[in-house]
Amino acid sequence: MTSEGIGASVRRKEDYRFLTGNGHYLDDINRQGQAHASFVRSPHAAAKINGIDISNATNAPGVIAVFTGKDLADDGIGPLICGWAITSKNGDAHNAPAHPALAVDTVRYVGDAVAIVIAETLEQAKDGAEQVAVDYEELPAVASPVGAMSASSPLVHDDAPGNLCYDWEIGDKAETDAAFEKAAHVTHMDIVNNRLIPNAVEPRAAIGEYDVGGDNLTLYTTSQNPHVARLVLSAFNGVAPEHKLRVIAPDVGGGFGSKIFIYAEETVCLWAARKVRQPVKWTAARSESFQTDAHGRDHVSKAELALDADGKFLGLRVNTVANMGAYLSTFATCVPSYLYATLLAGQYTTPAIYCDVQAVFTNTTPVDAYRGAGRPEATFVIERLVEQAAKETGRDPAELRRINMVPVDAFPYQTPVIQQYDCGNYGAALDVALDKADYAGFAQRRSDAEARGKRRGIGFSSYIEACGIAPSAAVGALGGGVGLWESGQIRFNPTGNVTIFTGSHSHGQGHETTFAQIVATRLGVAVENVEVVHGDTDKVMFGMGTYGSRSAAVGGSALCKAADKIVEKGMKIAAHILEASEDDIEFTDGNFTVAGTDKTMSIGEVAFAAYVPHNYPEGVEPGLNETAFYDPLNFSFPAGTHICEVEIDPDTGSVEIVNYTAIDDFGTVINPMIVEGQVHGGVAQGVGQALLEGCVYDDAGQLLTGSFMDYAMPRASTVPSIDVGMTETPSPLNPLGVKGCGEAGAIAAPAATINAVVDALWDLGVRDVPMPATASAVWQTIQSAAQAAE
Amino acid sequence: MxxxxxxxxxxxxxxxxxxxxxxxxxxxxxxxxxxxxxxxxxxxxxxxxxxxxxxxxxxxxxxxxxxxxxxxxxxxESLATNDELHPMQAAFRENHGLQCGFCTPGMVMSAVDLVKENPDPSEQEIREWLEGNICRCTGYHNIVKSIKAGAEAMRS
Amino acid sequence: MYEFDYQRPASLADAVSALQSAEDGQLLAGGHTLLPTLKQRLARPSDLIDISSIGELRGIAVDGDTITVGATTTHAEVEGSEAVRSAIPALADLAGMIGDPQVRHRGTIGGSIANNDPAADYPGAVLGLGATVVTNKREITADDFFLGLFETALAEDEIITAVRFSKPEKACYMKFAQPASRFSLVGAFVAKTSGGVRVAVTGAGQEGVFRVTEMEAALDANFSADAIANIAVPDDNLNSDIHGSAEYRAHLIGVMAKRAIAGCG
Known part of the structure; x- marks a missing residue:
């Protein structure tokens, strides 16, 4: 390892601009002649639109134009799409009712956009929006996913009977049922995975711009995947052909999934820019983010784990109802199916698994991928069940896990639910975690706490996730509408420095640094001489973007391939100039050397020769610029064990995390500082889900947690300091050996935290605690347990 | 008007x-x-x-x-002088106290004010001071570490 | 925000006449309640009358056992005041629990109590200490000042100039914060004053801050946590929402009151 190559905690190249206020986030961009947009939104969860009167708004001061869904439809702008097809048990395709960017005759959730008002200033646009008179006829609404399945529920879409999107299954039901027949013990649980609101601190925003001269459109947008946005806006929404549309995602202030999707607002701003011949800018107010950013999670499950007399897992049976919200967001359908149930084996050798999932529509904001996307829900089901089973059967929870873990010599390991795990050493991570968390000393800490009137508990979560998504052929076979490869380009400039172009997008992950480290290591150039370009469809040839912890495993691997091509070409050039056979050239640390001699030239000199090819091999093209597309061979499977220790004040129900230990196996680590930062952030989000965050709708579909006043965000004083450690089994399936680290914390932490809370209260008769385990919820749970005991 | x-x-x-x-x-x-x-x-x-x-x-x-x-x-924009980072900015960079960078300017300005009031804040005091600064990326762990280091640098 | 006119009178008298002549004038001091409300377009005043630069409304004065806090004195100033801390440490502590440091740098005592948000902290201290609210027209006792949810005894053209506190024998405020807003879910202010023990509860009541007279009587007889151990606050007039049931709030009143008593030392 060099001081700045792979494995070094290189300080980030992007930090200077962020720290000095010189980042360029979307709202910092202002285009010449730009107008401002405000959206008219439904205050009702369900209503028929009997009419929209825009006359007052059109005449309001400063208003340039007002458009409704009819205007979009008249221009042939297609509805928003969902790009993943799921086939139900009965062979039917999933139900995908139309999702117009601006509602035409019905609104289906609070915040559903009805019209756009474009004005000279933002305040004028807002003033104008208040003048749009929408004649709503309120309809009955349903917000709860289980409620939506009842026969008496109102229908969110007339063409979605039973509010059903799909009824899907995975695994062998008969085999699983048979496994339960043989069980010595079965643990049953009802498990709710609470609905979350992503809340990246930068709100979503967009500027649409039309260039009359070239008939080109440009969209500036807060996107994790600008090329995918361009593809969808072109191919499905029909806003502009792909070659006439440029999408720029500049510095983006966090995404966590919520900025993957192609939303109504950017679609409409882009289309409207051509209509009004002016750039149209929209920036979400936080209250709009709450209502319109795709939400996450929202599963209701019944889960059962069958164990034999020795504690070996025999079977797992899960039924899950998943809330899709009012419409299908871009990748909504794959989250509670292929990103969820295919992970239900966890780290264990459970031989028989069956899961069926009913995805349902409700009158709520669309639900889609949010940090972890399906995998946190799977981990929560498994790890709650395992912990509960340990308690019910009187086993040590760590040991019950250990005896069921996939052993080191069993890889590659085929699970009963599609996935084939590449490598891992789950027991090693567990051992390190037990040691770091001082599990042996817990009993003493618990009794010390008791003396102080506090209840102390410890909880585990041995998680696994599938990252580095994903092999295109597999994606296609499972219903995905795209390939999930990535592109990379390495361009040496004549003076020897390097510009690299990646289809991954960095919105906090630090790719400008880590991707430079990869290329620096592979090509022997200094990190400071490598510039990373991303986020612009006119600069980067193509890309699938950043989500699912895929950037290093897929985007980084594409760069490795491109680097290999650079070296290959450099060999030819160096061999010619050094007057040696290509076979005799060795490339190390940025130098091409004739083996066994001191004849050498640096890669910078080779680059110069490639651009000034005066003395140059015949048949070799000038220039040193290589591109590569990398399609992964499989998912990667990060895994590890997190241990959470809590103290609960029984008088108030307050939960304090007193220790949190995270031991993760991410394969090869490119930049430990950045990877640890990803774990910290993920754990905070997972702890947030467990203890603080919960999106609440009332029965009429009104969002009760519509601002930071009611939606509890993790704060510095409410999340713990986190003890992070790593084990390392490099993935054999990609050239870097990386697995992905972006989501692990959010996947592992909820189960570890809730398991600790339940452990603390078990002796009081508490058997489960809902998420978020707020003080109020914990206190109520303690009271209920006490009443039940009476 | x-x-x-x-x-x-x-x-x-x-x-x-x-x-x-x-x-x-x-x-x-x-x-x-x-x-x-x-x-x-x-x-x-x-x-x-x-x-x-x-x-x-x-x-x-x-x-x-x-x-x-x-x-x-x-x-x-006032903190760095002649392109040189203020000690608090430098501490955030050194300790990876930022990821997406969006909350960072507010976080740094808040931190500088804390150190003015309390030159040697404890971890607890830092966490309490940050009550009004929300970060979604870092889990605050490295922000706290950065401010501790930044305070030390500002003292010397 | 809707449009409004902005005025910055230099004296209290000018502020009063500006308030009287405006169609629908609103006083602006720190603005930390008013501006968020305006940003949500929940109010539409014709004029904002900024009283923050009127010197006579700001500052902390000590006269024997009496502490007078000017209406536009910020929470941070109260929190950091040596005079307040030595006379009524519970008041300084409470000011330091409001919002966050930046809110405390701008928010004012006058603004807080004039708004009378049921989850605000200051009403707990004002009622708990039996303070006197001084206005440009009169003096109003705390017991007469808070009339209900966002309602006070203030007339339309009446401006709070100061709040006057008498030093109690001992006092303590215990706050249990709502997890999202960090306002008070339940805050209990317990004070042993020359006129007897006062227990004021903020955050919990449907009608805003209120006193728990049953606890006061018990504590007058025996100032200890045990004295109120068996006093259950009825939950019928308490808030119930996603952050806590009325039953939970009722329970927390007992817990916080007991901790406040313990905190009185």
Whole structure:
């Protein structure tokens, strides 16, 4: 390892601009002649639109134009799409009712956009929006996913009977049922995975711009995947052909999934820019983010784990109802199916698994991928069940896990639910975690706490996730509408420095640094001489973007391939100039050397020769610029064990995390500082889900947690300091050996935290605690347990 | 009816014609084109907009531009001198106290004010001080570490 | 925000006349309650009358056992005041628990109590200490000042100029914060004053801050946590929402009151 190559905690190249206020986030961009947009939104969860009167708004001061869904439809702008097809048990395709960017005759959730008002200033646009008179006829609404399945529920879409999107299954039901027949013990649980609101601190925003001269459109947008946005806006929404549309995602202030999707607002701003011949800018107010950013999670499950007399897992049976919200967001359908149930084996050798999932529509904001996307829900089901089973059967929870873990010599390991795990050493991570968390000393800490009137508990979560998504052929076979490869380009400039172009997008992950480290290591150039370009469809040839912890495993691997091509070409050039056979050239640390001699030239000199090819091999093209597309061979499977220790004040129900230990196996680590930062952030989000965050709708579909006043965000004083450690089994399936680290914390932490809370209260008769385990919820749970005991 | 507002921002006398309803953050971002100060919420909670007025940290989304009339306002752009990072900025970089960078200007401005009031804050004091600064990326772990290091650097 | 006119009177008298002549004038001090409300377009005043630069409304004065806090004195100033801390440490502590540091740098005592948000902290201290609210017209005792949810005894053209506190024998405020807003879910202010023990509860009541007279009587007889151990606050007039049931709030009143008593030392 060099001081700045792979494995070094290189300080980030992007930090200077962020720290000095010189980042360029979307709202910092202002285009010449730009107008401002405000959206008219439904205050009702369900209503028929009997009419929209825009006359007052059109005449309001400063208003340039007002458009409704009819205007979009008249221009042939297609509805928003969902790009993943799921086939139900009965062979039917999933139900995908139309999702117009601006509602035409019905609104289906609070915040559903009805019209756009474009004005000279933002305040004028807002003033104008208040003048749009929408004649709503309120309809009955349903917000709860289980409620939506009842026969008496109102229908969110007339063409979605039973509010059903799909009824899907995975695994062998008969085999699983048979496994339960043989069980010595079965643990049953009802498990709710609470609905979350992503809340990246930068709100979503967009500027649409039309260039009359070239008939080109440009969209500036807060996107994790600008090329995918361009593809969808072109191919499905029909806003502009792909070659006439440029999408720029500049510095983006966090995404966590919520900025993957192609939303109504950017679609409409882009289309409207051509209509009004002016750039149209929209920036979400936080209250709009709450209502319109795709939400996450929202599963209701019944889960059962069958164990034999020795504690070996025999079977797992899960039924899950998943809330899709009012419409299908871009990748909504794959989250509670292929990103969820295919992970239900966890780290264990459970031989028989069956899961069926009913995805349902409700009158709520669309639900889609949010940090972890399906995998946190799977981990929560498994790890709650395992912990509960340990308690019910009187086993040590760590040991019950250990005896069921996939052993080191069993890889590659085929699970009963599609996935084939590449490598891992789950027991090693567990051992390190037990040691770091001082599990042996817990009993003493618990009794010390008791003396102080506090209840102390410890909880585990041995998680696994599938990252580095994903092999295109597999994606296609499972219903995905795209390939999930990535592109990379390495361009040496004549003076020897390097510009690299990646289809991954960095919105906090630090790719400008880590991707430079990869290329620096592979090509022997200094990190400071490598510039990373991303986020612009006119600069980067193509890309699938950043989500699912895929950037290093897929985007980084594409760069490795491109680097290999650079070296290959450099060999030819160096061999010619050094007057040696290509076979005799060795490339190390940025130098091409004739083996066994001191004849050498640096890669910078080779680059110069490639651009000034005066003395140059015949048949070799000038220039040193290589591109590569990398399609992964499989998912990667990060895994590890997190241990959470809590103290609960029984008088108030307050939960304090007193220790949190995270031991993760991410394969090869490119930049430990950045990877640890990803774990910290993920754990905070997972702890947030467990203890603080919960999106609440009332029965009429009104969002009760519509601002930071009611939606509890993790704060510095409410999340713990986190003890992070790593084990390392490099993935054999990609050239870097990386697995992905972006989501692990959010996947592992909820189960570890809730398991600790339940452990603390078990002796009081508490058997489960809902998420978020707020003080109020914990206190109520303690009271209920006490009443039940009476 | 537009009104004229004047103040000193980052050491420079500035004035502008604004509507009375203009917030200080809007004046800073839109009139002065200083876009380092961010807006992340509309309920005065996230702290991405923290600036100093007369040496004290405030949320510029909850102050009218007119309320800052005649004041000394300092934004994130004022901290680095001659391209050299302020010790608190340098500590954030060294300790990976930022990821997406959006909350960072407010976080740093808040931290600098903390150290002015409390030159050697404990971890607990730092965490409590950050009550009004929300970060979604870092889990605060490295922010706390950065501020501790930044405070030490500012003391020496 | 809707449009409004902005005025900055230089004296209290000018502020009063501005308030009287405006069609629908609103006083602006720190603005930390008013501006968020305006940003949500939940109010539409014709004029904002900024009283923050009126010198006579700001500052902390000590006269024997009496502490007078000017209406536009910020929470941070109260929190950091040596005079307040030595006379009524519970008041300084409470000011330091409001919002966050940036809110405390701007928010004012006058603004807080004039708004009378049921989850605000200051009403707990004002009622708990039996303070006197001084206005441009009169003096109003705390017991007469808080009339209900966002309602006070203030007339339309009445301006709070100061709040006057008498030093108690001992006092303590215990706050249990709502997890999202960090306002008070339940805050209990317990004070042993020359006129007897006062227990004021904020955050919990449907009608805003209120006193728990049953606890006061018990504590007058025996100032100890045990004295109120068996006093259950009825939950019928308490808030119930996603952050806590009325039953939970009722329970927390007992817990916080007991901790406040313990905190009195």
């Amino acid at each position: 537009p009104v004229t507002v004047s103040m000193t921002v980052n050491g420079k006398a500035v004035s502008g014609e604004v509507e009375p309803r203009t917030l200080l953050v809007q004046f800073i971002r839109e009139n002065l084109k200083l876009t380092g100060t961010h807006v992340g919420c509309d309920t005065s909670q996230c702290g991405a907009c923290v600036v100093h007025i007369d040496g004290t940290s405030v949320k510029s989304c909850t102050v009218l531009a007119m309320q800052a009339e005649g004041s000394e306002v300092n934004t994130i």
